[in-house]
Amino acid sequence: DGGITQSPKYLFRKEGQNVTLSCEQNLNHDAMYWYRQDPGQGLRLIYYSQIVNDFQKGDIAEGYSVSREKKESFPLTVTSAQKNPTAFYLCASSHGTGGTGELFFGEGSRLTVL
Amino acid sequence: QKEVEQDPGPLSVPEGAIVSLNCTYSNSAFQYFMWYRQYSRKGPELLMYTYSSGNKEDGRFTAQVDKSSKYISLFIRDSQPSDSATYLCAMFTGAGSYQLTFGKGTKLSVIP
Numbered sequence: 001d002g003g004i005t006q007s008p009k010y011l012f013r014k015e016g017q018n019v020t021l022s023c024e025q026n027l028n029h030d031a032m033y034w035y036r037q038d039p040g041q042g043l044r045l046i047y048y049s050q051i052v053n054d055f056q057k058g059d060i061a062e063g064y065s066v067s068r069e070k071k072e073s074f075p076l077t078v079t080s081a082q083k084n085p086t087a088f089y090l091c092a093s094s095h096g097t098g099g100t101g102e103l104f105f106g107e108g109s110r111l112t113v114l
Numbered sequence: 115q116k117e118v119e120q121d122p123g124p125l126s127v128p129e130g131a132i133v134s135l136n137c138t139y140s141n142s143a144f145q146y147f148m149w150y151r152q153y154s155r156k157g158p159e160l161l162m163y164t165y166s167s168g169n170k171e172d173g174r175f176t177a178q179v180d181k182s183s184k185y186i187s188l189f190i191r192d193s194q195p196s197d198s199a200t201y202l203c204a205m206f207t208g209a210g211s212y213q214l215t216f217g218k219g220t221k222l223s224v225i226p
Binding site: 043101110 | 148156157
């Protein structure tokens with residue numbers, strides 16, 4: 001089955017700790033994205049990558065970091081610098097340039113800071 | 115003014131009702147319009163996709179785009195409890211940019 005796999009589904013973190021959220025896709029998509037979703041805020045773009053070894057900041061990149069060493073993988077690290085990290089995190093992918101623009105989403109990872 | 119405005123609801127309707135969900139936008143360069151459905155604690159999934167102005171129908175769902183008014187709508191006929199979800203509108207220009215701009219989502223409950 002083609003799709004996007006996010007892990008872990010639920011994660012608890014103590015203040016001051018970095019955590020890494022995994023995102024893997026087997027859709028052969030060029031572009032990958034990380035969004036944060038808070039109640040009443042909709043989806044906010046954290047980082048996106050249109051090609052391996054390249055990524056761009058989105059609207060709320062502060063306190064987050066990413067890497068794109070492989071086409072299939074786009075992990076997100078939530079650092080201790082992120083002031084309010086408790087949220088629902090969504091990874092997505094798309095064909096990128098030349099595609100329809102449709103985003104395919106994973107099931108999400110819910111991070112709670114204790 | 116935000117680029118995309120969407121009433122967050124919540125919207126509660128009886129089973130069988132016609133539901134109307136709407137978004138307004140300010141960027142006249144938007145050409146591609148989508149509606150995503152998101153069930154609780156799940157990722158969004160694409161429901162409808164339209165280009166430019168006009169209507170598109172898929173079963174009980176109809177998407178309408180009025181570019182002159184910068185207004186898009188999603189109609190759900192004969193609503194079912196399984197339609198209970200959050201509906202997000204999304205759009206992009208397509209002119210070299212494939213980044214979607216999302217509305218905040220409308221939470222819909224269909225009561226049996």
